[in-house]
Amino acid sequence: MTNATDLTLGRRVMAMIEELARHTDEPGRLTRLYLSDAHRRAADATLRLMQAAGLNAHIDALGSVVGRIEGADPEAPALLIGSHIDSVVDAGRYDGNLGVVLGIAVIEALQQGIAPACPIEIVAFGDEENVRFPTNLSTSQALAGRFNPAWLDGRDQDGITLRDALVRFGGNPEGAAALARDPARYRGYLEVHIEQGPLLEAKNLPVGIVSAINGITRARCSVIGEAGHAGTVPMNMRRDALAAVAEMIGIVERAGSTRTDTVATVGVAQVQPGAINVIPARVDFTLDARSPDDAVRLAMVQDIVTECQAAAQRRGVEFTIEPFMESPATPMDKALIGQLEGAVRSLGIEPLHLSSGAGHDAVAMANLCPSAMLFVRCKGGISHNPAESITVEDADVAARVLIDAVKRIAT
Ligand code: HGY
Numbered sequence: 582m583t584n585a586t587d588l589t590l591g592r593r594v595m596a597m598i599e600e601l602a603r604h605t606d607e608p609g610r611l612t613r614l615y616l617s618d619a620h621r622r623a624a625d626a627t628l629r630l631m632q633a634a635g636l637n638a639h640i641d642a643l644g645s646v647v648g649r650i651e652g653a654d655p656e657a658p659a660l661l662i663g664s665h666i667d668s669v670v671d672a673g674r675y676d677g678n679l680g681v682v683l684g685i686a687v688i689e690a691l692q693q694g695i696a697p698a699c700p701i702e703i704v705a706f707g708d709e710e711n712v713r714f715p716t717n718l719s720t721s722q723a724l725a726g727r728f729n730p731a732w733l734d735g736r737d738q739d740g741i742t743l744r745d746a747l748v749r750f751g752g753n754p755e756g757a758a759a760l761a762r763d764p765a766r767y768r769g770y771l772e773v774h775i776e777q778g779p780l781l782e783a784k785n786l787p788v789g790i791v792s793a794i795n796g797i798t799r800a801r802c803s804v805i806g807e808a809g810h811a812g813t814v815p816m817n818m819r820r821d822a823l824a825a826v827a828e829m830i831g832i833v834e835r836a837g838s839t840r841t842d843t844v845a846t847v848g849v850a851q852v853q854p855g856a857i858n859v860i861p862a863r864v865d866f867t868l869d870a871r872s873p874d875d876a877v878r879l880a881m882v883q884d885i886v887t888e889c890q891a892a893a894q895r896r897g898v899e900f901t902i903e904p905f906m907e908s909p910a911t912p913m914d915k916a917l918i919g920q921l922e923g924a925v926r927s928l929g930i931e932p933l934h935l936s937s938g939a940g941h942d943a944v945a946m947a948n949l950c951p952s953a954m955l956f957v958r959c960k961g962g963i964s965h966n967p968a969e970s971i972t973v974e975d976a977d978v979a980a981r982v983l984i985d986a987v988k989r990i991a992t
């Protein structure tokens with residue numbers, strides 16, 4: 582399988598993971614939303630790690646941490662390696678962070694010997710989860726020249742705009758457009774990420790190669806009914822917003838279950854006024870729908886909308902839906918996949934190709950340059966959960982595969 586090593590690389594990776602895991606907005610659990618105080622602390626810590634590794638690093642206008650090392654030929658197109666350091670609520674510590682610290686560990690290892698033939702940039706994106714604002718991979722799309730200025734006016738659940746949060750973070754809303762990279766200056770983007778699924782563990786493989794990333798539709802939805810006294814309004818005279826949403830959540834679940842390769846989720850529901858003896862007047866909730874096939878995804882979303890509108894009409898409530906993310910199914914670059922295969926095989930591991938049900942910054946970076954991903958086994962496939970975990974041995978394998986891949990690509 583793979584020859585035993587002293588796990589120095591794996592231990593270094595795990596140490597950097599622990600360093601970043603300390604930065605949370607919620608003591609006792611890991612929550613690090615885009616542009617929060619914890620994101621700023623984690624970005625500063627990442628900056629220090631990059632600089633200590635010999636990278637020329639800075640935090641860009643949108644809060645991404647970018648480090649660059651020149652290669653033997655500074656004019657050669659650069660190789661980008663990265664992932665994200667923002668998290669979901671009550672998150673695991675490896676989602677995103679692993680790909681960033683692996684990039685830094687590779688630079689530390691390369692510094693021990695040969696300089697890479699081409700420049701290498703390590704990027705820690707800040708808005709991959711899109712949990713706080715209605716955006717779509719905003720910080721990586723900016724590098725691909727696809728930042729949508731309308732995102733700056735999006736508001737979080739406290740009504741704070743991305744623009745105001747960015748200024749408070751120390752960013753520059755007017756600097757987003759200038760982050761766009763020249764495609765001719767980049768030979769590719771590599772992202773290492775936990776699988777967030779059970780396949781590698783089931784196959785007893787430490788790493789796998791991503792063939793494609795599923796497409797995603799995300800939307801903010803609302804149902805408006807009528808508040809009333811829970812004790813006096815007869816059941817057949819109510820316009821209960823929460824009872825309507827309960828029916829709609831069933832519609833979403835059934836739509837996502839019609840095929841084995843689609844999923845549909847209501848992850849957030851906020852009830853107003855939220856009192857035990859008041860019939861709910863309003864519910865704001867979210868929709869996340871995914872498929873490897875864009876036509877299937879769009880048809881599934883249309884079915885959900887049609888059925889929810891019919892349910893709203895029957896119940897005399899108002900239903901609105903506001904899509905804010907349409908992320909296309911994205912195949913990874915065949916040539917880079919071939920390079921990753923060679924690197925995986927060089928460790929005596931049979932390369933397994935698997936699709937990604939999770940979205941990643943690689944979807945955005947594929948708009949800039951050839952992009953590819955390496956997955957790392959995670960225990961039970963658990964993610965978006967504090968129980969998320971990997972082994973130091975698998976971290977070590979991932980680092981050695983990445984070093985070999987960099988040497989193959991940065992020639
Ligand atoms: O939701 C996702 O697929 C990713 O974790 N942002």
Ligand code: MN
Binds near residue numbers: 665676677709774940
């Ligand atoms: Mn992620």
Ligand code: MN
Binds near residue numbers: 669676710965
């Ligand atoms: Mn995630």
